[in-house]
Amino acid sequence: MPQHITGLTKADTDQVMQIWLNGNKDAHPFVPQAYWESNYETVQDQLLDAEVFVYKMYGEIQGFIGIVDDYIAGIFVDKKYRSLGVGKKLLDHVKSKYHSLSLSVYRKNNRAIAFYLREGFSVLSEGIDEATGEVEYTMIWKSGQ
Numbered sequence: 001m002p003q004h005i006t007g008l009t010k011a012d013t014d015q016v017m018q019i020w021l022n023g024n025k026d027a028h029p030f031v032p033q034a035y036w037e038s039n040y041e042t043v044q045d046q047l048l049d050a051e052v053f054v055y056k057m058y059g060e061i062q063g064f065i066g067i068v069d070d071y072i073a074g075i076f077v078d079k080k081y082r083s084l085g086v087g088k089k090l091l092d093h094v095k096s097k098y099h100s101l102s103l104s105v106y107r108k109n110n111r112a113i114a115f116y117l118r119e120g121f122s123v124l125s126e127g128i129d130e131a132t133g134e135v136e137y138t139m140i141w142k143s144g145q
Contacts, residue, residue, distance in 0.1 A: 106135070
């Protein structure tokens with residue numbers, strides 16, 4: 001099969017982490033790059049506690065989504081595959097498995113907010129991410145709404 005979504009394997013970890021690091025640097029220019037670099041190993045360890053799905057095309061990982069319970073820890077798509085529907089396919093995959101989902105997104109990340117609103121999420125609340133001092137929204141989605 002040329003494209004498919006599968007669970008994360010140990011062999012996928014390095015590529016997934018590179019997509020994570022590059023994606024955070026691209027999407028959050030308002031957060032110092034050193035913040036993401038200093039959290040690299042912690043996030044790599046947390047992957048083991050999350051349910052992670054990777055989107056592959058011809059064996060190459062184009063993006064992934066991480067879920068802890070019903071919380072989306074992140075959706076990341078390799079830069080060269082953005083705006084091609086990869087994020088939507090990953091999100092649709094987890095929507096088929098959960099009745100409700102929540103996530104946090106920085107208020108300055110307009111592209112991500114627009115994506116989540118388009119995909120049926122709504123803003124539940126606003127707060128401050130203590131680690132970065134940035135304003136973030138908590139967004140929710142419920143099946144059938």
